[in-house]
Amino acid sequence: MIMYGHPSPQEPAQPSVTAAPSSLAVAGDGFGWGSVGLLAAVLGSIRLRENGLTRFLGLDTGIGRPVLRRHAVHDWADTSDLTDGELRNLLARHSVEAAVVVLNAELALRLERVGCPVVYVDTNPFMWTEHELIPQTVTRYCAQLCPALPQLCWPVLRGITSLHWVGRIIGPRPSPSGAVVPGKAVLNFGGLQSPATTAGSVQSYLRLVSTAMMTAFKEQGYERVVVTGNLDADALPIPADLASDLDVSGGRLPREQFLNELATADIIATSPGQTTLLEIGALGRRAVVLPPQNLSQILHADEVSLIVDPNIVVTWPQGTVDQDRIARERGRGEDWAISTMYGEISAAAATWPDGVPELARSCSDALAYARRKETSLAPLGAVTGNEGAEEVVDILHDFLRKA
Template identity: 35%
Template sequence: MRPLRPPAPSPATVAVTGVEFGWGSAGKLSAVLGALRRPGDRAPLRFVGLGSALGRPLLAAHDVDAWYDLPAGDGLRPAVEELTRTHRPRAALVVLDGRVATALEAAGVPTVFVDSLPFLWTEGDRAGLPLDATAYCAQRCPELPPECGDVLASARSLRWVEAIVGAVPGARADRPGARPWRRALVSLGGLRAPGLADWTAYPRAVVPAALRALAAHGVREARLAGNLPAGLLARLTADVPPALRVTAGPLPHAAFLAELARCDVLVTSPGLTTLLEAGTLRVPAVCLPPQNVSQILNARFHTRAVGADVRAGWPADVLREDEALALRAKGEEHALELVYGAVAGAARSGGTVSGALEAALGAALRRAGGVTDWGALAAAVGTGGAAQVAGVVREIVRRGPRPCPPASASPGT
């Protein structure tokens, strides 16, 4: 008689969430979730999603049991406590949302916090960072200013990880700079950032100029990726030269990576995840003007790594980047206020700024033709971060559940 097999273990629950700011957090969640899904795994996991409304469309291919919206303000902690009692997560994976990470830890859930922007923080940001998280995974960066290092040194369990990028098709050799580029991917990321009064300002300011510059450079097909409604899209493409065929729409993460692998050149708002994914595939990547503070630094990292100025920045009378960076000392939100105001002004100005951006992007595309190593930024920071973070999550799951703290007392008790 054959011995009976032991019953398969019940899946351990992991809560996952990403900050409601752009799509970088969703890309990183997707990469780590992919690394946590191992065929034939003897320790299966189930996932419950919290918040992340902006990024959920990008995560559609992942098997998340349920998504729960989270309230803002004082209602966050009670909501997290209730979800913890219902689902009893063994661990949590949080990308860049310090408030949710803190609430999960307070509810007794060991939390892996992923910080992909460690080079951005100053003393003004300390209060919003979950420095007491069970594991604080900071993504390696080309340089770390001293003021950022002082903040991160306070993390209870700091772990440096390589760049967190999704599983992409096999990397290819760099293409010769003289080769004509005919197929472009234009990426705007997720546009509905919190605190941004008019999220349409950035695409209105940059997309028409970008498409005209690509057409002038000989590109014949452009895929515009971003959460743009059809009505706005029609306005943005109204004056596209007939020789350029434009298709548009948001892409789930795997579909975005596939489109990236097929294109000849990427023109992108300088989100770090997108630049690193392009570098992993050695796709030529040219930066649109920054739409937030971290993108100023991301574009500079990318430019220094590839050895050419492949940025199309804002005209100086729209935004002086160093002024925005100086405001970081008071906290990121102060610098964001300046950048958002500049972007709104650029959208209102119409033709003058648009013409300047078209010329700047054309020049950046020409300089990009001479780059010989598009993988330099990804090579500098490594690309194994998704597996490394997944390993930390599994390590915490194996430890077993932590006793749940009592529910928060209601006001007045």
Template identity: 40%
Template sequence: MPSNVATYSADPAARSALVTVALVGAEFGWGSSGKLSAVLSALRDRSAPPLRFVGLASGLGRPLLAEHTVDDWYDLPDDPGRLAPTVREIVRSQGVRAAVVVLDGAAATALLAVGVPTVFVDSLPFLWSEGDRAALPLDATVYCAQKSVELPPECMDVLADAPGLRWVEAVIARPRASESERGAGRSTGRPYRRALVSLGGLRAPRLGDPAHYPRLVVPAALEALAAHGVEEVHIAGNLPGDLAGRLIDASVAPPRTTTGPLGHGAFLDRLDDCDVLLTSPGLTTLLEAGDLNVPTVCLPPQNLSQIFNGRYHSQALKAPLRVLWPKYVLAEDDALALRSEGEDHALELIYGAIGAAAQGDHRQAVSHTLRDGVLEALRRSAGVDDWGALTTAVGTGGAAQVADALLGVLGPTDRLSRPA
């Protein structure tokens, strides 16, 4: 059995009256857990059967789910041969009746194999090609693919074989503030005064040293923000240890610079209160910023999906608002050319290029180039009128749609039976 790493157990008699749903997020970054958090919030707003939640994997993103009641958390083994029996035992011991899985194809497949009806959330459908087919749970009970501003034909060919395919809008948490209250304290002038820097995806599998990316990007971003007149900045994300603090050079950073991870609700509050966001282009963060109409600049991509996300963001806003790696570090088209062989091949190139830049003789030159790129993007941002264009293009009702899919899978509670 996996280690039970956190327990919030209810009274056993009360637990027996609840319908147990398993939650799984990919061990890649915080985006999948942010989506789970949004779905759980949507379930609270519905007339649902009494539900109880247990979590599998999602180790990186568990802090984002702290505001929700999850009875037990289980780690899953890295060894593929141990995954199926581990999942089977969790399902048996916890009485799991259904599951919501975000981007973890292996976990979804294991749950389906033991008879658990599974809603799979795919927020990156544009990414897939024939080389990824084997890793996708195309036989999921409901395969919720998130809408995108562009869908390459190769991904459509793969998803056509998902019988439970259902297109959903952006799976994001809706702000607690009303439409009229969002960004009420945000300055409309330039330069910006309060900034948020967000870095996610730094603990992805096969990444190697998660410090390489922030060593190159954080000093460059801080120097550019200070040059643009920013006085206050907070650095958030899943950075290793106290790395962010060690990367702050007081001589060039904005005068009030703080660091530290933020829970999902706290992140949205901080996002709504800032004048500008600088972020590694994770899709959930870009969509949430768009929903709050926050000016956003994309930092250089950390992985394959972020190349697409940054391009889609600039395309929707009709302005070049993303910072590119120097060509001698990474040529994006080289990474995209490897996509037909599967995402892993492209990731190997991207991670290797960032690692080489962080450890090479040209590290300082790379950082200076990135600083100039951030500063130029900040200046160009003054010409953008509608910061919500990307989010508007894909809609914001995805969390509710996934919640409804789960409730549809569960059906009337008196007809539910435990999986074998």
């Protein structure tokens, strides 16, 4: 895979063991699990590097607090109701030297405004247009390498004042609590939280995709399905006959348990969220990619098709979601893409209340292919490396050493 069109990176930061911060503010975005996993990977690298001496102050990131508490983030504060002066005083009380912020542009810019230097982590640099808020002036901007950058995002990235390219960001591999369990599958849903979705539209997506995938699992002889994501497994909207024929468990799992479920699964069907795709690849597990819900997932699924194998990627059938149109008109922004896709998903769910037969066939075909070919997602990390978390810490330490 040839990488092209990337704005010139800064010189790589040199590892430093003398500039360990005593206190950091940390934050992700508030709409999903992706930034939480990324932040957990970076915090894990900081703690390993500094033997757990750094204190962390968590800001906002409500959905991720239970996960991040397991990474020694015990002090939390909400900033939405604080004035700039109150935020500045909060950081001073906790002796915060800098902040690591993942995919929360608004908070990153606000922290810089009150005098707190920010190391910003962006895993989707290929997506941005003038329609999105990008914190171009933060102290250090760490963009995760990707196979290629569409020309549409070049002007935005050229405006970043301190751009550093890093490898893919994933946490350490777990030590599985046991061997792979025959007949066990994981069904992972990501991307369910967004300002542009409603409870009804999310339920429509879950009903269409879970019905299709559970039907495929049953046809392929799987007996146990662990459902993961920000949802309750026992409330998954699937037909009663499927629910009674399969042993379904799971739900909102702690990160270590989630990774262990992945490591011991015979196969994984997952939404095309970048962090989870990379984690599955690092574990060497075979996988199937579920239909996307937003623009970033369309692009990540396309990457799997290009680098791994298109036969394990399930797309929306004709007459449901027009993925090609979303990709063609991506310049209209992510919010437009999400609203449009979920509108089409809701319409499809109303048209096919018992599920889309063609979608179930596509899921079954992809599942059978992945099992037969032993197709894993490992090639995704091979393209750009997977040491991004350590590289972010190097950049943080390099800045603190020079400050």
